Amino acid sequence: xxxxxxxxxxxxxxxxxxxxxxxKRVQGHADSPLTPAGIxxxxxxxxxxxxxxxxxAGWRVVSSPLxxxxxxxxxxxxxxxxxxxxxxxxxxxxxxxxGPFSGQTKADLEQAHPDLMRGGGLDHWAFKAPGxxxxxxxxxxxxxWLGTLAxxxxxxxxxxxxxxxxxxxxxxGQDPDAAMRAESPQEALFRLAGGTVxxxxxxx
Numbered sequence: 001x002x003x004x005x006x007x008x009x010x011x012x013x014x015x016x017x018x019x020x021x022x023x024k025r026v027q028g029h030a031d032s033p034l035t036p037a038g039i040x041x042x043x044x045x046x047x048x049x050x051x052x053x054x055x056x057a058g059w060r061v062v063s064s065p066l067x068x069x070x071x072x073x074x075x076x077x078x079x080x081x082x083x084x085x086x087x088x089x090x091x092x093x094x095x096x097x098x099g100p101f102s103g104q105t106k107a108d109l110e111q112a113h114p115d116l117m118r119g120g121g122l123d124h125w126a127f128k129a130p131g132x133x134x135x136x137x138x139x140x141x142x143x144x145w146l147g148t149l150a151x152x153x154x155x156x157x158x159x160x161x162x163x164x165x166x167x168x169x170x171x172x173g174q175d176p177d178a179a180m181r182a183e184s185p186q187e188a189l190f191r192l193a194g195g196t197v198x199x200x201x202x203x204x
Contacts (some may be wrong), residue, residue: 008153010171011052013189014164015064015072016041016159021186024106028098028132031067041186042072046079048189049156056082063158065089068124073091073158082156092145093167095160099132101125121177126162135166135176164190168197 016038020027034042053059061082063073070089077084101109109125110117117125127135142163149155160165161184169179171192191198 007151007194008149008155008192010149010153010192011049011156011189012164012192013045013049013072013156013158014160014161014184015066015068015077015187016075017186018068026098026104026106026109026126027068027100028095028102028126028129029066034071035161036163037139038068038186039074039075041202042075043079044204045072045189046076047203048200049076050080052191052200053080053154053156056080058084059090059154059156061156061158062088062090062093064093064095064163065091065162066094066160067157069093069160076156076158085153090145092141093157093159093163096126096138096162097129097133098126099129101132103130111173121180124162124180135180138163138166139170139176143170146170160184168192171195172197194198 016034018027018032018034018038020032022035050056060078061073063069071086073087074084077087106117116128119125122135126132165179165182165184168190169176169183170193188199188201192201
């Protein structure tokens with residue numbers, strides 16, 4: 001994607017911690033509730049977004065439609081003073097579909113598929129789930145979403161761990177293997193602007 005200074009600005013964040021995150025359980029297109037820590041993270045995200053957007057005028061909010069993102073987005077909007085009724089829910093921002101791996105613990109997957117779980121980057125196990133989504137398919141829908149942004153867009157985007165890594169890599173034109181080895185924090189967001197990505201920790 002072009003990095004012109006006049007291009008769109010995206011505040012990209014991951015949903016707050018969920019019960020499945022705490023249990024080290026694969027979610028994919030499945031879901032689980034936010035934990036108390038996840039709710040606190042969403043509130044901190046809201047305070048951070050409020051500070052970065054100056055109250056939200058001229059900004060729009062878009063979210064993955066999966067429940068953990070919708071819940072995070074609702075809390076964020078309440079704290080940041082943004083109108084939840086105007087949030088756009090876009091399936092292109094959803095997490096990778098991990099097929100039958102969804103709902104299983106990573107420990108169980110490691111026991112059943114030890115070789116599969118050793119990979120990283122483009123060799124990540126999530127891209128090898130039977131009947132799941134490939135890196136190419138995930139990249140295609142995220143590229144499609146990025147292509148819809150106008151040069152003057154100001155967007156708060158709520159997404160997921162793997163989807164967020166791939167999205168940041170696409171924005172930067174980064175090697176996809178390197179992009180997949182990046183972090184997926186739940187206590188910081190990323191400001192994508194001018195062809196750069198800045199990590200911004202959440203306010204207390």
